[in-house]
Amino acid sequence: MRSWLAIVFLLLSVGGSSAAIDAVNVYEPRKFGHFLGDTLERRVEVITSGNTELFTAALPRPGALTYWLDLVSIDLSEREENGRKIYDITLKYQIFYSALEAKQLDIPSFPLRFKNPNSVAPNGEAPSEPSDASQGGNYSATVPALRLVISPLRDIVLDDLMPEKTGDISDVMRPDAVPQEINVVPRERLLLASASALAGAGLLLLWHYAIWPFARRPKRPFTQADRQIRSLQSGGAGEAPYRDSLLILHRAFDQSAGRRIFAADVPEFVAQHQRFSTLLPRLKSFFESSQLYFFSDDRRAAEDRFPISDLARLAADLAREERSAA
């Protein structure tokens, strides 16, 4: 049971003053018998009246206060009763002082600040607070330091509970907890499975797009033709790129059908490869121009009717249809 300690900053307003700090009540825990790791709570109750308000932003913040003491938390609640404002402040501390013998230490004091403390400072000031309020009409109060007696833990343990132990630290301390081993085998398996699935999917993708090492995939003649024609166009090599492109595409048709495809075979070819049916007019036009190019004297007309850009586009479309057919 924590002791009730009323350190009353009795701030009685004089006469008809309308605003004042009426009281600051500090409820302290016991002052002795604290050990390393203990937590303790102090409660501070501040009562104001009129338009005087506690300046809550000035309250201490959780964190390390000294090397041996942390403020773990600070809770503030506010209520009104009979025209007065009552602030309840709960401060929770934790002690990190490893005492070798009983020792007195002080929880440091901290000030409370107020808004509109426009009352005249009372004569009976708080004993611990020689306030400077008298100068500026500003009044503040201080939560005083708390002196604690902190007891050593080791001797008690050693002497009373574990008499068989020596004073050696390794003997006294509990052995370190064995870390729980996390079983990674299922995850490794999962990783392996997903990695192989990824590799498989990657290979399938390469296969689908006929990229190395499947670049020479026999069932992707148009993909290869498309690539060759593009490299022909970009490279600009060869004395007759149009002728070479025509030949490349013809060979792709031949390979796709498994025999030589002539212009007259186009409808049959398309009937067998339904995917290309949307390209039929362009296929016909390609074969007609190719006939003109190779078998008549009029090469110029062939190139005008079906320019190399159309040819490259047709090859790309054929390659795309070929992929989506698979």
Add this chain to the structure above:
Amino acid sequence: MPSPTVQQPQADEQTGPLELDDWCRCALDFEREIAKAVIGQNRAIRLLTIAVFARGHVLLEGDVGVGKTTLLRAVARALGGAYERIQGTIDRMPSQIIYNTYHNQEGKPRVAPGPVLRHGSDLSVFFFNEINRARPQVHSLLLRLMAERSVTAFNQEHQFPHLLVFADRNRIEREETFELPAAARDRFLMEVEISAPSDEKSRRELLFATRFHDVDKLIASLKDGVLDYRRLNTLANVIQNTIIVSPALERYVLDLWKAIREPASAGIQIANVDVNRMIAGGSSPRGMSYLIRAARVAAWLSGRDMVVPEDIRDIFHECMAHRIFLTPVYELRREEIVRSLIADVFAKVPAP
């Protein structure tokens, strides 16, 4: 490639501007006229038309009674000009083709011109029925008639500038027949296989339409001389000089030729056949040049001014199959082997 020249000792009787387009329409009329008498044989009719305009001789082959003779008679009728027909028999001597000897009413021996000479240079179609029943001597005579369009008789050379030789043979019997010598076979532009029409409609019409019962009446119902046979030689020359054969196509035909002669080098494969030892010979340069002649005509009939690989492919079997000679071990399977050889050659040789 040497281009074949057709001997043309006599100038054409009629000259005039030759409009290829008009003639093409004429040729299609010619086909339609023949098709009235011979139904379900459109391909054979097209091949015969090609042969007529390429000025090449044709050998028809097929079962008995499928209309070989009717077809040839229809062609002769539509072509106009004089038409002669002889039957190949084992006892026919070559001289009987050229002249007849007989005793006249007074009992004196007489000599009269035979079937070949009877019509002089007007002879446009000479039809040799069952050619494989004639003796080799007759075949030899035929060789000269076909190659040079001339014969020597009565110490005189007779020219037949408009002559086309059509022959037929059936494949049913082999007794009492003489296989045509390779040289004679090579002189035919085409060997066309005739089989009964396969579609139901044609078969029904052929069997039940009364007009097909009397062949003579049927042939007589056709229009006579749809084409002017006397102008065909000139026309053929114009066609040969007009229709373009590009260097790419020349390359292609040379590749085809090489593939036929050396199938192994072109990667040809035929089931159960050693392609290295399959070919004994044949596919002569003459044959290849005939092929190009026919391909030009085929392109012209299709309304094109250039030969494309399809033209070659369409007529290749008819023009070349009979010129390919297999080693004896494969000769019995000839039909099947040659067919797959040609199919594979066209599947493998790239064009262009």
